[in-house]
Amino acid sequence: MAQKAGRYKGRPIEYSINSTDPQKHLVFKTVVDMLKQGIPVAEIAKKKNGISRPTIYKMKKANDL
Incomplete structure (x- = not known):
């Protein structure tokens, strides 16, 4: 129910292009x-x-590498 309503997003990916931590982004x-x-x-x-x-x-x- 919550996922269908868009309230459940799950845990963010730690190492990604969208990482909020600049060190992990690097x-x-x-x-x-x-x-x-x-x-x-x-x-x-x-x-x-x-x-x-x-x-x-x-x-x-x-990243399909």
Whole structure:
């Protein structure tokens, strides 16, 4: 009922183009650029401490990369 009425929106995505936190927005842009360059997900996860492989896969899937 609430979702149909538009009151339920769910949890906002932490790392996205619409992120309100400038640091997380920067991390998002960096990871997307690295994915576009063809750098493997595991290597990105090692370089970017604090971001797990599943999070990077979610970012990759959301951006059709």
